[in-house]
Amino acid sequence: MTTAIPFLMFEGRAEEALTFYCETVPGSRILDLQRYDAKGPGKEGSVSMARAEIAGLKVMAFDSPVHHAFTFTPALSLFVDCASEAEQERLVATLGEGGGALMPLDNYGFSRRFAWVNDRFGVSWQINLP
Known part of the structure:
Protein backbone atom coordinates (compact mmCIF):
# COMPACT_ATOMS: atom_id res chain seq x y z
CA MET A 1 0.00 0.00 0.00
CA SER A 64 20.13 16.49 8.07
CA PRO A 65 23.85 15.85 7.77
CA VAL A 66 23.88 18.55 5.08
CA HIS A 67 23.43 22.24 5.88
CA HIS A 68 20.71 23.82 3.75
CA ALA A 69 19.98 27.46 2.97
CA PHE A 70 16.34 26.91 3.94
CA THR A 71 14.30 25.84 6.93
CA PHE A 72 10.59 25.44 7.61
CA THR A 73 7.97 27.72 6.08
CA PRO A 74 4.40 28.46 7.24
CA ALA A 75 3.23 27.29 3.80
CA LEU A 76 3.14 23.82 5.39
CA SER A 77 1.76 23.56 8.91
CA LEU A 78 0.43 21.04 11.40
CA PHE A 79 -3.28 21.63 12.03
CA VAL A 80 -4.60 20.70 15.48
CA ASP A 81 -8.26 20.65 16.53
CA CYS A 82 -8.49 21.14 20.31
CA ALA A 83 -11.06 19.67 22.68
CA SER A 84 -11.37 22.78 24.87
CA GLU A 85 -10.50 26.47 25.13
CA ALA A 86 -8.08 25.70 27.96
CA GLU A 87 -6.23 23.13 25.84
CA GLN A 88 -6.12 25.54 22.90
CA GLU A 89 -4.75 28.39 25.01
CA ARG A 90 -2.07 26.11 26.48
CA LEU A 91 -1.00 24.83 23.05
CA VAL A 92 -0.90 28.33 21.55
CA ALA A 93 1.19 29.64 24.46
CA THR A 94 3.53 26.65 24.69
CA LEU A 95 4.09 26.10 20.96
CA GLY A 96 4.39 29.84 20.29
CA GLU A 97 6.98 30.44 23.03
CA GLY A 98 10.29 31.29 21.41
CA GLY A 99 8.64 31.36 17.99
CA GLY A 100 5.99 33.84 16.98
CA ALA A 101 2.33 34.41 16.21
CA LEU A 102 1.31 34.51 12.57
CA MET A 103 -2.37 34.93 13.55
CA PRO A 104 -3.08 35.57 17.24
CA LEU A 105 -5.88 33.64 18.94
CA ASP A 106 -9.15 35.19 17.71
CA ASN A 107 -12.41 34.68 15.81
CA TYR A 108 -11.56 34.93 12.11
CA GLY A 109 -14.99 34.01 10.73
CA PHE A 110 -13.92 30.60 9.42
CA SER A 111 -13.37 29.50 13.03
CA ARG A 112 -14.70 30.90 16.29
CA ARG A 113 -11.25 30.43 17.94
CA PHE A 114 -8.14 30.02 15.84
CA ALA A 115 -4.43 30.77 16.11
CA TRP A 116 -1.44 30.17 13.88
CA VAL A 117 2.04 30.11 15.41
CA ASN A 118 5.60 29.22 14.52
CA ASP A 119 7.39 27.27 17.22
CA ARG A 120 11.00 27.77 18.34
CA PHE A 121 12.13 25.16 15.81
CA GLY A 122 10.48 26.97 12.89
CA VAL A 123 7.58 24.52 12.47
CA SER A 124 4.20 26.16 11.85
CA TRP A 125 1.07 25.14 13.80
CA GLN A 126 -2.58 26.06 13.18
CA ILE A 127 -4.47 25.62 16.47
CA ASN A 128 -8.24 25.47 16.09
CA LEU A 129 -11.24 25.08 18.36
CA PRO A 130 -14.02 23.59 16.20
Missing part, protein backbone atom coordinates in the same frame (compact mmCIF):
# COMPACT_ATOMS: atom_id res chain seq x y z
CA THR A 2 1.25 3.48 -0.85
CA THR A 3 1.40 5.90 2.08
CA ALA A 4 2.35 9.52 2.66
CA ILE A 5 3.79 10.86 5.92
CA PRO A 6 4.88 14.41 6.80
CA PHE A 7 8.67 14.58 7.08
CA LEU A 8 10.40 17.19 9.26
CA MET A 9 14.05 17.98 8.53
CA PHE A 10 16.08 19.55 11.32
CA GLU A 11 19.75 20.37 11.69
CA GLY A 12 20.67 18.93 15.08
CA ARG A 13 17.40 19.49 16.96
CA ALA A 14 15.09 16.67 15.80
CA GLU A 15 15.03 14.80 19.11
CA GLU A 16 14.54 18.01 21.09
CA ALA A 17 11.66 19.07 18.83
CA LEU A 18 9.89 15.69 18.88
CA THR A 19 10.25 15.44 22.65
CA PHE A 20 8.79 18.95 23.01
CA TYR A 21 5.84 18.11 20.72
CA CYS A 22 5.11 14.84 22.54
CA GLU A 23 5.21 16.58 25.93
CA THR A 24 3.00 19.44 24.68
CA VAL A 25 0.36 17.91 22.41
CA PRO A 26 -2.00 15.37 24.04
CA GLY A 27 -2.01 11.91 22.48
CA SER A 28 1.56 12.15 21.18
CA ARG A 29 4.55 9.83 21.46
CA ILE A 30 7.87 9.00 19.85
CA LEU A 31 7.50 5.63 18.13
CA ASP A 32 11.17 5.01 17.36
CA LEU A 33 14.39 6.93 17.11
CA GLN A 34 17.65 5.93 15.44
CA ARG A 35 20.95 7.79 15.72
CA TYR A 36 23.96 8.30 13.51
CA ASP A 37 26.99 6.38 14.75
CA ALA A 38 30.64 7.36 14.44
CA LYS A 39 30.59 6.34 10.75
CA GLY A 40 28.11 9.15 9.97
CA PRO A 41 27.11 10.61 7.65
CA GLY A 42 25.58 12.88 10.32
CA LYS A 43 27.05 14.00 13.62
CA GLU A 44 27.40 11.05 15.96
CA GLY A 45 24.39 10.78 18.28
CA SER A 46 22.13 13.01 16.19
CA VAL A 47 18.89 11.60 14.74
CA SER A 48 19.26 9.59 11.54
CA MET A 49 15.55 8.74 11.50
CA ALA A 50 12.65 9.07 13.90
CA ARG A 51 8.96 8.34 13.77
CA ALA A 52 6.45 9.96 16.07
CA GLU A 53 2.72 10.25 16.43
CA ILE A 54 1.46 13.76 17.16
CA ALA A 55 -2.22 13.76 18.18
CA GLY A 56 -2.72 10.71 15.98
CA LEU A 57 -0.74 12.06 12.98
CA LYS A 58 2.32 9.99 12.12
CA VAL A 59 5.37 12.07 11.22
CA MET A 60 8.97 11.30 10.40
CA ALA A 61 11.96 13.45 11.28
CA PHE A 62 15.73 13.51 11.09
CA ASP A 63 18.79 15.72 11.51
Whole structure:
Protein backbone atom coordinates (compact mmCIF):
# COMPACT_ATOMS: atom_id res chain seq x y z
CA MET A 1 0.00 0.00 0.00
CA THR A 2 1.25 3.48 -0.85
CA THR A 3 1.40 5.90 2.08
CA ALA A 4 2.35 9.52 2.66
CA ILE A 5 3.79 10.86 5.92
CA PRO A 6 4.88 14.41 6.80
CA PHE A 7 8.67 14.58 7.08
CA LEU A 8 10.40 17.19 9.26
CA MET A 9 14.05 17.98 8.53
CA PHE A 10 16.08 19.55 11.32
CA GLU A 11 19.75 20.37 11.69
CA GLY A 12 20.67 18.93 15.08
CA ARG A 13 17.40 19.49 16.96
CA ALA A 14 15.09 16.67 15.80
CA GLU A 15 15.03 14.80 19.11
CA GLU A 16 14.54 18.01 21.09
CA ALA A 17 11.66 19.07 18.83
CA LEU A 18 9.89 15.69 18.88
CA THR A 19 10.25 15.44 22.65
CA PHE A 20 8.79 18.95 23.01
CA TYR A 21 5.84 18.11 20.72
CA CYS A 22 5.11 14.84 22.54
CA GLU A 23 5.21 16.58 25.93
CA THR A 24 3.00 19.44 24.68
CA VAL A 25 0.36 17.91 22.41
CA PRO A 26 -2.00 15.37 24.04
CA GLY A 27 -2.01 11.91 22.48
CA SER A 28 1.56 12.15 21.18
CA ARG A 29 4.55 9.83 21.46
CA ILE A 30 7.87 9.00 19.85
CA LEU A 31 7.50 5.63 18.13
CA ASP A 32 11.17 5.01 17.36
CA LEU A 33 14.39 6.93 17.11
CA GLN A 34 17.65 5.93 15.44
CA ARG A 35 20.95 7.79 15.72
CA TYR A 36 23.96 8.30 13.51
CA ASP A 37 26.99 6.38 14.75
CA ALA A 38 30.64 7.36 14.44
CA LYS A 39 30.59 6.34 10.75
CA GLY A 40 28.11 9.15 9.97
CA PRO A 41 27.11 10.61 7.65
CA GLY A 42 25.58 12.88 10.32
CA LYS A 43 27.05 14.00 13.62
CA GLU A 44 27.40 11.05 15.96
CA GLY A 45 24.39 10.78 18.28
CA SER A 46 22.13 13.01 16.19
CA VAL A 47 18.89 11.60 14.74
CA SER A 48 19.26 9.59 11.54
CA MET A 49 15.55 8.74 11.50
CA ALA A 50 12.65 9.07 13.90
CA ARG A 51 8.96 8.34 13.77
CA ALA A 52 6.45 9.96 16.07
CA GLU A 53 2.72 10.25 16.43
CA ILE A 54 1.46 13.76 17.16
CA ALA A 55 -2.22 13.76 18.18
CA GLY A 56 -2.72 10.71 15.98
CA LEU A 57 -0.74 12.06 12.98
CA LYS A 58 2.32 9.99 12.12
CA VAL A 59 5.37 12.07 11.22
CA MET A 60 8.97 11.30 10.40
CA ALA A 61 11.96 13.45 11.28
CA PHE A 62 15.73 13.51 11.09
CA ASP A 63 18.79 15.72 11.51
CA SER A 64 20.13 16.49 8.07
CA PRO A 65 23.85 15.85 7.77
CA VAL A 66 23.88 18.55 5.08
CA HIS A 67 23.43 22.24 5.88
CA HIS A 68 20.71 23.82 3.75
CA ALA A 69 19.98 27.46 2.97
CA PHE A 70 16.34 26.91 3.94
CA THR A 71 14.30 25.84 6.93
CA PHE A 72 10.59 25.44 7.61
CA THR A 73 7.97 27.72 6.08
CA PRO A 74 4.40 28.46 7.24
CA ALA A 75 3.23 27.29 3.80
CA LEU A 76 3.14 23.82 5.39
CA SER A 77 1.76 23.56 8.91
CA LEU A 78 0.43 21.04 11.40
CA PHE A 79 -3.28 21.63 12.03
CA VAL A 80 -4.60 20.70 15.48
CA ASP A 81 -8.26 20.65 16.53
CA CYS A 82 -8.49 21.14 20.31
CA ALA A 83 -11.06 19.67 22.68
CA SER A 84 -11.37 22.78 24.87
CA GLU A 85 -10.50 26.47 25.13
CA ALA A 86 -8.08 25.70 27.96
CA GLU A 87 -6.23 23.13 25.84
CA GLN A 88 -6.12 25.54 22.90
CA GLU A 89 -4.75 28.39 25.01
CA ARG A 90 -2.07 26.11 26.48
CA LEU A 91 -1.00 24.83 23.05
CA VAL A 92 -0.90 28.33 21.55
CA ALA A 93 1.19 29.64 24.46
CA THR A 94 3.53 26.65 24.69
CA LEU A 95 4.09 26.10 20.96
CA GLY A 96 4.39 29.84 20.29
CA GLU A 97 6.98 30.44 23.03
CA GLY A 98 10.29 31.29 21.41
CA GLY A 99 8.64 31.36 17.99
CA GLY A 100 5.99 33.84 16.98
CA ALA A 101 2.33 34.41 16.21
CA LEU A 102 1.31 34.51 12.57
CA MET A 103 -2.37 34.93 13.55
CA PRO A 104 -3.08 35.57 17.24
CA LEU A 105 -5.88 33.64 18.94
CA ASP A 106 -9.15 35.19 17.71
CA ASN A 107 -12.41 34.68 15.81
CA TYR A 108 -11.56 34.93 12.11
CA GLY A 109 -14.99 34.01 10.73
CA PHE A 110 -13.92 30.60 9.42
CA SER A 111 -13.37 29.50 13.03
CA ARG A 112 -14.70 30.90 16.29
CA ARG A 113 -11.25 30.43 17.94
CA PHE A 114 -8.14 30.02 15.84
CA ALA A 115 -4.43 30.77 16.11
CA TRP A 116 -1.44 30.17 13.88
CA VAL A 117 2.04 30.11 15.41
CA ASN A 118 5.60 29.22 14.52
CA ASP A 119 7.39 27.27 17.22
CA ARG A 120 11.00 27.77 18.34
CA PHE A 121 12.13 25.16 15.81
CA GLY A 122 10.48 26.97 12.89
CA VAL A 123 7.58 24.52 12.47
CA SER A 124 4.20 26.16 11.85
CA TRP A 125 1.07 25.14 13.80
CA GLN A 126 -2.58 26.06 13.18
CA ILE A 127 -4.47 25.62 16.47
CA ASN A 128 -8.24 25.47 16.09
CA LEU A 129 -11.24 25.08 18.36
CA PRO A 130 -14.02 23.59 16.20
